[in-house]
Amino acid sequence: MASINAPRPWRLLGALALILVVLYGTMALLGEWTPRLGLDLRGGTSITLSARTTDGTDVTDDSMRQAVDIIRARVDGSGVAESEITTQGRTNIVVQVPDVGEEELVQLVGQTAELRFRPVRAVIPGGSPAPVPTPTETGTPTPGATPSATPTPSAAAGRAVTEGLVAQGTESPTATPSPSATPTPSPGAAPEQPPAAEGPATAEEQAELAALDCADIPAGTVDDPDASLFTCDQDDASRFLLGPADVVGTDIDSATAGIPQGDVSFVVDLDFTSDGAEKFLASTQALSAQTFPNNAFAIVLDGRVVSYPTVENPIPGGRATISGQFTQEEAQALATVLNYGALPLTFESSDVSTVTPTLGSSQLRAGLLAGAIGLGLVLLYSLFYYRGLGLVVMASLIVAGLITYAAIVLLGVAIGFTLTIAGIAGIIVSIGITADSFVVFFERIRDEIREGRSVRMSVETGWVRARRTVLTSDTVSLLAAFFLYVFSVANVRGFAFTLGLITLVDLVVVFLFTKPLLTVLARSRFFGAGHPWSGLDPQRLGAPSRAGRVRERLVGPPKEATS
Amino acid sequence: MSRRNLGNRLYTGEASLPIVTHSKRWYTISAVLMLIAIGAMLVRGGLQLGVEFTGGAELTAQVAQTSDTTVPDVREAVIATGIDEAAEPRVVVVGDDNVRIHTGSLTPEETTTVRDAVAAVLDVSRDEIAAQVIGPSWGAQITRQALVGLSLFVLAIAVFLSVIYEWKMALAALVALLHDVVFTVGIYALVGFDVTPATVIGFLTILGYSLYDTVVIFDKVRENTKGITAQNQVTYAEAANLGLNQTLMRSMNTAIIGLLPIASILFVGAGLLGAGTLKDLALALFVGVAVGTYSSIFIATPLLVDLKNREPTIAGLARRVEARRAAARSQRGEPAPAPSVVAASAARGGGVVERGERRQPQRQTRSQRRGNGGRPAR
Numbered sequence: 001m002a003s004i005n006a007p008r009p010w011r012l013l014g015a016l017a018l019i020l021v022v023l024y025g026t027m028a029l030l031g032e033w034t035p036r037l038g039l040d041l042r043g044g045t046s047i048t049l050s051a052r053t054t055d056g057t058d059v060t061d062d063s064m065r066q067a068v069d070i071i072r073a074r075v076d077g078s079g080v081a082e083s084e085i086t087t088q089g090r091t092n093i094v095v096q097v098p099d100v101g102e103e104e105l106v107q108l109v110g111q112t113a114e115l116r117f118r119p120v121r122a123v124i125p126g127g128s129p130a131p132v133p134t135p136t137e138t139g140t141p142t143p144g145a146t147p148s149a150t151p152t153p154s155a156a157a158g159r160a161v162t163e164g165l166v167a168q169g170t171e172s173p174t175a176t177p178s179p180s181a182t183p184t185p186s187p188g189a190a191p192e193q194p195p196a197a198e199g200p201a202t203a204e205e206q207a208e209l210a211a212l213d214c215a216d217i218p219a220g221t222v223d224d225p226d227a228s229l230f231t232c233d234q235d236d237a238s239r240f241l242l243g244p245a246d247v248v249g250t251d252i253d254s255a256t257a258g259i260p261q262g263d264v265s266f267v268v269d270l271d272f273t274s275d276g277a278e279k280f281l282a283s284t285q286a287l288s289a290q291t292f293p294n295n296a297f298a299i300v301l302d303g304r305v306v307s308y309p310t311v312e313n314p315i316p317g318g319r320a321t322i323s324g325q326f327t328q329e330e331a332q333a334l335a336t337v338l339n340y341g342a343l344p345l346t347f348e349s350s351d352v353s354t355v356t357p358t359l360g361s362s363q364l365r366a367g368l369l370a371g372a373i374g375l376g377l378v379l380l381y382s383l384f385y386y387r388g389l390g391l392v393v394m395a396s397l398i399v400a401g402l403i404t405y406a407a408i409v410l411l412g413v414a415i416g417f418t419l420t421i422a423g424i425a426g427i428i429v430s431i432g433i434t435a436d437s438f439v440v441f442f443e444r445i446r447d448e449i450r451e452g453r454s455v456r457m458s459v460e461t462g463w464v465r466a467r468r469t470v471l472t473s474d475t476v477s478l479l480a481a482f483f484l485y486v487f488s489v490a491n492v493r494g495f496a497f498t499l500g501l502i503t504l505v506d507l508v509v510v511f512l513f514t515k516p517l518l519t520v521l522a523r524s525r526f527f528g529a530g531h532p533w534s535g536l537d538p539q540r541l542g543a544p545s546r547a548g549r550v551r552e553r554l555v556g557p558p559k560e561a562t563s
Numbered sequence: 564m565s566r567r568n569l570g571n572r573l574y575t576g577e578a579s580l581p582i583v584t585h586s587k588r589w590y591t592i593s594a595v596l597m598l599i600a601i602g603a604m605l606v607r608g609g610l611q612l613g614v615e616f617t618g619g620a621e622l623t624a625q626v627a628q629t630s631d632t633t634v635p636d637v638r639e640a641v642i643a644t645g646i647d648e649a650a651e652p653r654v655v656v657v658g659d660d661n662v663r664i665h666t667g668s669l670t671p672e673e674t675t676t677v678r679d680a681v682a683a684v685l686d687v688s689r690d691e692i693a694a695q696v697i698g699p700s701w702g703a704q705i706t707r708q709a710l711v712g713l714s715l716f717v718l719a720i721a722v723f724l725s726v727i728y729e730w731k732m733a734l735a736a737l738v739a740l741l742h743d744v745v746f747t748v749g750i751y752a753l754v755g756f757d758v759t760p761a762t763v764i765g766f767l768t769i770l771g772y773s774l775y776d777t778v779v780i781f782d783k784v785r786e787n788t789k790g791i792t793a794q795n796q797v798t799y800a801e802a803a804n805l806g807l808n809q810t811l812m813r814s815m816n817t818a819i820i821g822l823l824p825i826a827s828i829l830f831v832g833a834g835l836l837g838a839g840t841l842k843d844l845a846l847a848l849f850v851g852v853a854v855g856t857y858s859s860i861f862i863a864t865p866l867l868v869d870l871k872n873r874e875p876t877i878a879g880l881a882r883r884v885e886a887r888r889a890a891a892r893s894q895r896g897e898p899a900p901a902p903s904v905v906a907a908s909a910a911r912g913g914g915v916v917e918r919g920e921r922r923q924p925q926r927q928t929r930s931q932r933r934g935n936g937g938r939p940a941r
């Protein structure tokens with residue numbers, strides 16, 4: 001049996017007040033007073049893309065991350081504001097934009113991003129000139145190595161590491177080409193031909209490159225592998241004129257980042273397919289005969305230059321190492337890009353929804369109206385059935401509503417939670433679940449009163465019994481919400497999230513508000529003495545008229561003895 | 564007799580619905596309902612799946628006022644686009660200001676074409692037409708995800724209930740769950756409503772609700788049957804039945820309070836919005852909560868009793884109780900009472916198990932109570 005001394009109701013109510021103050025104080029500090037609405041409530045376009053690899057293998061998390069980055073770059077580049085790109089499950093990417101009717105966007109985001117190696121014909125480095133990464137020569141001598149190579153034996157036993165790739169610009173805008181490069185025209189350079197131009201840029205092309213504004217490059221343009229390409233790096237810093245693609249992403253077998261034994265800085269090891277090995281050898285043969293910048297090839301992903309290593313020797317054997325002063329992150333980022341190129345993801349647009357703002361706001365209105373009506377009906381019923389306790393239900397639901405609202409607003413800021421129509425439905429449905437905790441509790445209290453206990457005592461003993469039931473049943477709800485959230489896609493998640501959220505809020509409210517409030521109220525004359533309108537009238541509840549009631553004199557004389 | 568008094572009498576066992584006693588009756592009713600539900604699914608050839616599952620496009624236009632010619636006009640306009648996938652559009656008017664068009668899967672350009680055509684014929688701007696285009700494999704993907712989640716959820720619940728209660732309660736609760744889902748799905752097949760992701764959300768919520776409701780009752784049953792084999796006053800079935808009756812008012816109140824907001828969604832969703840997420844969701848919920856409340860009371864608990872009665876100790880208890888009662892009857896020269904009276908009077912004994920000191924004097928009043936046949940007051 002619960003001890004009657006146990007409750008410290010004011011402390012619990014104080015804790016609740018503190019929670020509310022913190023929640024609303026945070027909202028005031030952030031200046032956020034309204035929840036973030038989902039597209040189905042405010043209108044907009046939502047595109048769900050399902051990724052698949054071109055060869056049917058599993059989609060890796062790395063390539064998904066890369067794909068999200070690519071899509072984000074494309075959407076941002078297209079000038080759409082307030083876009084939101086998230087992943088759902090392991091293979092879905094959801095792009096949400098507030099605009100309606102962006103058919104172009106569907107095409108834009110759904111394209112397969114291609115990786116290509118293109119010879120550099122001209123480059124205008126961006127950013128402040130900074131010292132280049134020290135060219136670290138790696139690799140074992142290979143049969144095809146030109147005499148100019150100064151190979152150092154690689155410690156990686158049994159591993160034919162090829163030499164001669166030095167990264168010049170690896171996403172870092174400070175990376176500039178090696179100043180040691182002598183800009184003498186290479187004798188093997190073909191004369192510049194517009195169709196399949198190679199070699200150094202012509203004067204016109206140089207002028208065009210100088211005039212190139214990186215911001216003008218359309219996002220997600222699929223570059224023609226057989227033509228030259230004017231483009232920039234991913235930071236819009238350096239500008240490039242690149243020749244037709246020699247090697248494409250699918251020629252790469254795999255890429256890994258690591259530190260070769262005996263070395264200190266990170267490198268990226270590349271393995272080519274047999275086809276790719278041939279192409280790469282041919283390409284490096286041509287490149288190594290030239291001077292900077294024409295001895296470099298650009299690694300181009302989705303039309304943008306990721307990195308442009310120089311080639312010092314032809315590289316046969318289908319293996320290459322890109323070295324430079326990479327940090328671990330840089331090396332891994334480059335390896336991810338190369339691996340993505342090896343297995344580019346194709347996207348199928350699974351769900352393209354356009355909701356007009358009119359439809360959105362009418363859904364919102366309907367949801368709010370349904371919620372208000374539902375809440376009103378619940379309150380009416382509670383008052384009818386539980387009389388005075390109905391007011392407790394009302395107060396508890398109001399507190400639950402306040403906490404839920406604040407939680408939704410703050411979660412919108414913290415984790416980008418948006419309220420969707422399914423979420424609103426979840427909230428409305430949860431009114432029932434929340435109210436049920438009170439029903440369970442009240443019925444237990446009334447059971448105790450029927451046993452002949454005083455109202456004060458009944459609140460405490462009834463709570464002990466009800467608490468376990470509430471905890472058990474809320475655990476079931478939480479489990480349901482959790483599994484729904486983790487394993488579902490699309491708008492089921494919004495529903496599961498609010499369901500779980502409100503179950504937690506329910507626990508907070510029952511423990512920190514309803515229970516202590518009843519403890520306090522039980523001391524009052526109205527509830528404590530079991531006024532006929534309190535919902536706790538022992539007479540009406542059929543309690544045996546025995547000493548049990550009179551035992552508690554604190555509540556005053558049993559006035560209802562006349563009834 | 565007021566409802567309040569009924570609650571009191573149910574609690575004390577004075578009025579008791581012999582629910583467990585008549586378990587065969589409920590099983591039969593449910594079996595018939597299940598057969599109808601499954602039959603409906605077979606006859607109807609499964610459920611009417613929404614565009615999210617089948618793939619295709621759904622366009623919704625909001626207009627000031629629809630007329631009799633709206634549907635044929637829109638149909639003509641869509642067919643006139645000459646797009647293969649849109650050659651057989653399904654056009655319906657929802658509410659009195661929404662026009663909904665279903666076609667096959669469209670490319671983004673085709674979607675624009677169709678939207679333009681519809682916008683022209685309805686005299687609204689293209690941006691006023693909502694569109695949803697679903698790829699052909701999306702439905703399979705979300706179905707698979709939902710099934711994986713569902714299986715793991717059921718497994719987790721089974722483990723959870725087995726740990727805090729016992730596996731028999733878990734089994735009984737899950738059978739009741741299955742009952743609710745089959746029934747609700749059957750209703751959908753029978754009525755021919757579209758099954759959309761919102762409906763699936765509804766189904767999933769039913770799972771949670773059905774279990775939640777069952778757990779509340781089982782909690783009371785467990786309380787009443789704790790250490791039950793240590794006495795010979797009441798059987799497990801009777802103690803369970805008392806628990807059921809004691810929580811009956813709770814079950815009713817919870818069902819009513821749960822159904823009120825759902826009914827308001829249904830009303831607002833269907834009445835003001837025509838169709839849509841809210842309506843799809845609320846319909847599944849409404850049916851599910853109602854049948855979930857029913858199954859917690861009439862299926863889960865009787866099933867639990869049947870499972871428990873297979874245990875030698877519980878069966879032995881039932882025999883001891885019966886023997887004791889038979890002895891008491893022969894002493895007083897009474898005839899064997901009707902089953903429902905046994906349930907009612909012995910349910911009273913359930914209170915004895917729980918709280919040893921009370922009610923003993925009142926046991927003398929059994930014959931008085933039999934004045935109303937020991938039947939429920941209703």
